[in-house]
Amino acid sequence: MTPVRTMLLWCPDWPVIAADIVEGVPATTPVAVLHANRVVACSASARAEGVRRGLRKREAQSRCPQLTTVDHDPGRDVRAFEPVVAAVEEVVAGVEVIRAGACAVAARGPTRYFGGEEQAAERIVEQVAETCEVESQIGIADGVFAAGLAARSGRIVPPGGTPEFLAGLPVEALGRPPLTDLLRRLGLRTLGDFAALPAGDVLARFGFDGTLAHRLAAGGDHRPLAVRRPPPDLAVTETYDDDPLDRVDAAAFAARTLAERLHDTLAGHALACTRLGIEAVTAHGQELRRVWRHDGLLTASAIADRVRWQLDGWLTGTSRRPGSGRAGPTRPTAGIIRLRLVPEGVLAHVGLQPGLWGETGEERDRAHRALSRVQGILGPESVLTAVLGGGRSPAEQARLVPWGDERTPARPLVPPWPGRLPSPAPALVLPVPLPAVVHDAAGEPVRVTARLEVSAAPARLEMDAGGAGAVEIVSWSGPWPVDERWWAPAEARRRARFQVCLADGTALLLFLTGGQWWVEAVYD
Template identity: 65%
Template sequence: MRTMVVWCPDWPVVAAEIVDGYPADQPVAVLHANRVLATSPTARAEGVRRGLRKREAQGRCPHLIVLEHDPGRDTRAFEPVLMAVEEVAPGVETLRPGACALAARGPARFYGGEAAAAERLVEQIAQRCDVEAQVGVAEGTFAAGLAARAGVLVPAGETAAFLQDLSITALGRPALADLLRRLGIHTLREFAALPAPDVLARFGFDAALAHRLAGGRDERPLAPRRPPVDLDVTETFDEPVEPVERVDAAAFAARALAERLHERLGEQGLACTRLGIEATTVTGQELLRVWRHDGLLSVNAIADRLRWQLDGWLKRKDGPTSGIRRLRLVPEGVVEHLGLQPGLWGEAGEERDRAHRALTRVQGLLGPDAVLTAVLDGGRADSSRIRLVAFGDERVARGTDAPWPGGLPSPSPATVYPVPLPAVVADAEGRMVRVSGRLELSGAPATVRIGDGQPVGVVAWGGPWPVDERWWDDEGARRRARFQLQLADERAILAVLEDGTWHVEGLYD
């Protein structure tokens, strides 16, 4: 199906200007989990790039305006854009704040071609919302989204050729892309050339969906359909959710409603790819928005989209004048979830889902940061490579494929202490081992005393591995020498000498 995607560049930055008045023509960066998520053109001109840590971004641009990511703000600001698009062409589906999709056939026939329809949409958004937008057209939402970022209209029948030389990272699945790169697959053409049955058997159902997208094949063969009525879930509030004041209460309802929908779909062996959110106010006003996703919408994904949409409806200036009485979730597109069959060694999926629901409930009671999972990032020190992210958030490893000069050789310590243990490494004469600027040791390591414990003999050692970070910065400069020490009690440790003091950062198995 020929699909048209409307994409607004740098939307988190633009939304911050629309909602909070931050100037998008200044160097602005929106951060999520202490890393740059989006930047203004002025910030990019100063060298600020997506994925940089906050300190590095500020180092490149000292006058950078730093903002925290707010999905609710992005959704509220995008609502007027969606309304403007709907005035020109009906049937708009929200992909995410800053991007929406619609069938290209209707607007193309009405305005005399896809190029004319795209031009009309861009003009409409500029006139009504004073927002810059780009439009792309191709077969399928995935290809049309990439075409929108490039600002091109892919001719009919040439979608596969348009996709074939793009990087595998364009799939938007970092874990799968990392695995494929390690297998020597770097472009969508190479991935699409793999046999579909082998992709499903080796990588799973979500990778099979990605494989179809990489080949430029329309999503219709996956048979998304309008489900039976009994799959819909509805929540009626005893006390209406009022604008602005009770968005937090709506967030709790969103989580419970999302779990009910996910469980109902799971009972039928289905998964949602397109979600309709309907709300009815006390005065009878009906609100409707459709969210679309290339993969499978999990409980967290459904709850997030419902919460963002409620935030967008309730907090916008021209939002509903009365409280929301009823919420309804309609899975408008579903597919058979082949990943739900029992595992080889039993119902492992059921246990995983039960644990997932339990952790989700804890988050609902205590907040999203109450349950954290670890992600391994790139870096020179093992103690700084562990990043904690909220359960359900995107777990993307960053910088793991970089060379990291000065990094430790494999293997990495099995245990990395959150707070390094104080220690003393001494030579055979009992004097503390020191390292000169030329990496010369005052003596070979002979014993190690960790904390208040007894000295333990060193039977083998490797190092020093030096690292000299931020040598140009008087305040942030850091110089260390690291050693791998095998002890007489069969332990192996990572010992570090910094500023004349020894400490133990990790323990090897």
Template identity: 55%
Template sequence: MRDTRLLAVWCPDWPVIAACTATGTSPHVPVAVVDGNEIVSTSAVARAEGLRRAMRKRMAESMCPELITFEHDPQRDARFFEPVAEAVEELAPGIEVVQPGLVAVAARGPVGYFKTAEQAAERIVDHVATHTGTEAWVGFADSLFAATKAAHRNVIVPPGETAEFLRPLGVHELDSPELVDLLRRLGLKTLGAFADVPENAVASRFGGPATRQHRLARGLPERPLDKRRPAPELVVTETFDDPVDRIDKAAFAAKILAERLHDGLAARSLACTRLGIHARTEHDEELHRVWRAAEPLTPRGIADRVRWQLDGWLTRERLSSGIRTLTLEPVEVVHGTALQLGLWGHDDERAVRALLHVQGLLGPDGVQVPVLDGGIGPKEQVRLVPWGDERVPLRNPDHPWPGRLARAPATLADEPADLWDAAGEEIGVTGRLELTARPQRLAVKGKAQDVIAWAGPWPVDERWWAPDPHRAARIQVQTNGQAFLLIRRNEKWFLEGVYD
């Protein structure tokens, strides 16, 4: 009987290993990788100090003052993972990268060559350690989800025993925090308890995404076996006049090809679940890698994986020239309804194509979109990012942010302003945060207007620990038909925003 199991190779704490490799930091010290203010990965030494994933950065630093932190960078993770993927592929051809730090491959090849699963696992672990110096764990199981959990425990699940292996594991192993929280409140604390719930009951009560998680808990494949063989014309290729040899050029090329691949798939109501990335360099070097995804890939997901892979290839020392030809191949596709939202989210398709066209003329930074961010001042609360990049805040906008205005101005500005009293003297702000006189006239953009109302001032940053006596303050001023936000800095007034 042919072995249909999957082999997963997992490198523990990979985001930490990649960050330490990039900076020359020893991984044998307390190290954590954070995303915003939340820990996403820790070193073994940090875990020994009590640090865990999802812990707040401030709490972690209070528990371990010597903790070294790095910002989460998926591109860095992918770049340094490429040599590990190559090392695994030397013994197990046909690997697929699930994410940086994890690869999967059909088990029948390595098991058939090395005779047993145990010998295949031992040889792969030794080979990765010898050629990259990286620790790797191996797991065998009947599905990718189960093989990944087996790799996290460095165990081999015998054929047909995947469901029993998963039964005692906690529901937190599922990649759906909302569903995990709900299952716990329902008293379903293990994957086995969740698997015992009838599938039709899960589908009718929780919907499609929960049904997929239910399949995982039962040890079944991520998707039913209804995959379609992609048509050859879905493959997209781009030949560059100037070879791609820099990461910024690679990122832009990835974005354009992702749009083209999306158009071809959307026209047939398809979505990609396994993506083949092929490249040929100026010196005819052939490069190839397959990325596997549990969920159908969005155009953003396609572009990210292409960018990560190109970054890994371009930073390899043995790559002797830039990339001349880049090809994306949808190795596996499913019906487009598997992607719950539109393939471009809620964006209008014509607008998307127009924005891509403008970016093609002006470059990736030629089109920017706002992202709501955290902060006290109006300018801190809005950040512009290139269109197509991930729209995530650097600081949580839902935090309290003491001193933030209840209503931010509709239009931001930064130019000098004048505020006078009835005698025509400039108005200042005292050390007690009081105006030196009643505002009567305001001049902005070369136009003077009568002041009919005002509010404030409010401190911007009191800096009670610093010797600087010039504290900033804001004031709202209303004239006939308009309202303005002013800020006093270094004994001068500046227009910071205009209200509608």
């Protein structure tokens, strides 16, 4: 897969700049944008005082007492970024919005028109500065991922030099904290170290997401480039002749309805959208268009959010700031009478399949009524559905709730849950663990010391006291310790977990507690 030469424009500290544009919070002062009580962005003057991303609010304020805090608002960021995208479109065509604060375009067209990559980058940056009074930087490299990293330093990576450019960057550049932490513990410090690993080993150890990150680290692109143009009937259109959209609340409702139609249409063709075109026509014939890009596959909710943000940006037309002397972007001359969503980038998604009772609609409603009828006859507990939650063992992560009840997990997913079993998860979790005995090659019971040292390699597993069910253990891994609620002796629980593969091909999850072995789950 050959990455496309990409030019990416990046506006530093965009959430802070958006708060300046929309709410008038001066970006030149110490400012921090908070989400879930943690800093997600901060101004340059705040960084000079020691404020960093990821800090808690109180710690950030202790480092910088004069810090101004602003709540994170993705809608505000997108609305404020719309004039920047419009300014870029005045110079080049085919702009794709990556996220609020970053947009990209294929470098070939601007390079040929302006006589070189450096000249094109300078012209775009000047256009944004003159039109929106916003600082920006451009990075050019092979692929969107590398171009985004190059934009951080305003660098132009020579064609073919992307792998060398990425090799010296730290693994934190991947933007995947769990994977980054694991790579660090394995001694892989740079993207070059990670890229040097065999692709097959990466897939076996880190799964699909790790393979995707490995491709990025090696200089590849983050999605296949064989994106076909969808047939015309995949686009969805809605008209509002009787009641044009001129209010943000009405536009948000229209966005949700149209997004669900588009998602259902794509799902019916086993396709998924990666790039979305949003087109609108006003009552005066004014045509508006924007293309949104996404790192993954756009869900119905993600499509609706992007359509809502875009309509909000068009209808409000946020200007730079009151009294700045610069006019804001041109707002629609009248209400929107036609809205069209075009999936300009679609991929065959083999993971998509119809629901258990067919597609959404009448069949699903019939199933819901039937299950509710069963509950009315046999009681609410007669029909249960699983809800995935947090926990350290497979049995703790699933909760069965009656059909129709609120699907609230027993334990929140947000905590990191240190000591949680690594992937893959077992396919069958036993409702009641089965007692077992594990012997070493000499026939002695296998024990685990307080320092988590295994007395000997497990060699045989017995499921009954008579030994008739003894099966040879051909491979094993562990122990993974769990020491829970040690501060409450009545509730404390300490276990050592093992994964074993038996001679008959069965893979089991075992745990040892109080000198007794138990079989907890079975792997597929």
